Amino acid sequence: MANQQPSPAALAEAEALLQELKPNLAEMIDRCDPAIKGLSFNDIEGNAAAAGDLLAKLLMMRSLERQPEITVAEEEAARTLAVEKAGLQGSQDAAQLQMTHAGKRRRKLKTARGEITFAREYLHFPELKTGIFPPGNAAGDTGGRADASGE
Numbered sequence: 001m002a003n004q005q006p007s008p009a010a011l012a013e014a015e016a017l018l019q020e021l022k023p024n025l026a027e028m029i030d031r032c033d034p035a036i037k038g039l040s041f042n043d044i045e046g047n048a049a050a051a052g053d054l055l056a057k058l059l060m061m062r063s064l065e066r067q068p069e070i071t072v073a074e075e076e077a078a079r080t081l082a083v084e085k086a087g088l089q090g091s092q093d094a095a096q097l098q099m100t101h102a103g104k105r106r107r108k109l110k111t112a113r114g115e116i117t118f119a120r121e122y123l124h125f126p127e128l129k130t131g132i133f134p135p136g137n138a139a140g141d142t143g144g145r146a147d148a149s150g151e
Contacts, residue, residue: 103121104120
């Protein structure tokens with residue numbers, strides 16, 4: 001990708017992200033001002049790491065907010081998980097469960113950079129009186145998707 005130019009959409013997204021980050025970056029720059037008495041390298045390093053973590057979290061949140069629509073395979077996996085969550089394995093045919101798309105709900109995800117919050121499609125199963133966030137794709141690669149439990 002070193003030889004490719006960023007797309008206009010990516011440049012626009014980067015500009016929007018920069019505008020969102022600007023107040024935080026200015027604060028970090030102020031915190032690293034050499035005129036601050038007692039400022040140590042550890043302070044500078046901590047502020048730089050916090051700025052990097054903030055950028056990483058914003059990038060993750062933006063990507064998660066733009067997830068594609070739920071696939072049929074994810075719906076099927078969600079049905080199976082709902083039956084398991086309700087403790088009814090073997091007594092309920094998952095494929096026959098009534099399922100409604102309950103819109104997007106806010107959820108939290110713990111990452112190596114800290115906790116992030118984003119909106120995600122939520123599925124509700126009225127017969128089981130439960131709902132879940134659908135799992136990632138069947139290959140096991142969540143592709144940025146969080147676990148099905150919503151926890």
